[in-house]
Amino acid sequence: MANGCVQVFGFFLASVGLICLITSTSVNEWKTYSHSQEGMFKSLMINVGLWMECSVPSTGKWECSTFDSVLHLSTEVQWTRAMMIISIILSVCGLAVAVLGMKCTMCVDDDNRMKNKVAFIGGILLILSGVCALGVVSWYAHDVITGFHHAREGHLRYSLGTCLFLGWGGAFLSILGGVLLACCSLSRSSSRRSYISSAAQMTPGKDYV
Template sequence: MSAREIVAFLAGLVGLGATIGATVSNEWKSTSRASSVITATWVFQGLWMNCAGNAIGAVHCRQHHTILNLEGYIQVCRGLMISAVCLGFFGSVFALVGMKCTKIGGTDQIKARITCFAGFNFILSGFCSLTACSLYAHRITSEFFDPMFVAQKYELGAALFIGWAGSALCILGGVILCLSLSDGISRSSSRADRKGHAYSGAASLLSSRTKANGHSTNYHRPPPNYSTSSREFDKNAYV
């Protein structure tokens, strides 16, 4: 059980790192480099900056001018990725508290509920990142294959693949952590059943021993002989 929780926690943590890397990356979309020469340049853009580089290695970036003038899908992707990072962070904290191998969190049932809550955070984080990357990729592909689109066409950037991988790891880790709720409840109920059986067994054994001792004592103990004592008392009285 502990090994499975550790694997799920590491998967969610790596997924969170990939989500952060995709969020701050500037290669969400880029132009093709297939026909690049020494003087050729290519453009790549992210959620926060527009960059241009050449084959020599010089890269120049500038931030988006204003938030209000941005296209709607970029703003939506920004909000989704920030939400994914926040949910993944809280999921990591709750998973660390609720894991069985840690000494904090309370009883096994409480730790299982905390771990399940962390799993839900990881799952939501993965779906937010998956939605943002898929929305951005859909916009790129629709513009690329549209014959009526005459502006600069872009291809899928590396940040999208990193975001997809991170979302898959977060969802996987979250699902495994959510399964620990049933295990923790069943483990605590089995412990309670064992304690109940132990207490009832001890009580029944004590009562049976008490009954056996009482019957044996009453059976083997001879009744008091009052006649002999009264006779001796009478004889002594007359003497």
């Protein structure tokens, strides 16, 4: 019963992590620039995401431009796009597989050993999803910080956007949820093996005359 509750909790954490990853990938605030001069009427704000760039000039109205051609994108954006999409796909597959192996579901209910293996595979997929997202978000953040400190005269100095923190949060939740699912599956398998071995030892042997 305790393992089942931990599995549900791990599944919940991984689900919240998936929502964070999807939100982080779709929202255009991976890096931001804000500058004001002589009052609020001459302020400028720029939000750059993976799919478009939005800015608020002095008129106060958002103006967005979509990144049309993939060939004109920087390597940084191309790799981040690809890795975040891969991370989301792995997370969706991990959650779908984990449902089949969770103790509270009726799928593969006739074979506990197979059920444990399925839940373990789902947990591993979720861990891989979190690792992919964590790596690419950290790489993007490092590039933004490096660009901020080494920006040339007249170039914009971008700062970390909200999507980076969402990506980190989603990655950690995916990893934690996957670890809980995988560990519960391993503990259930090991406890079952120890029970079988102890029961076999307690079975009296036959005396032959």
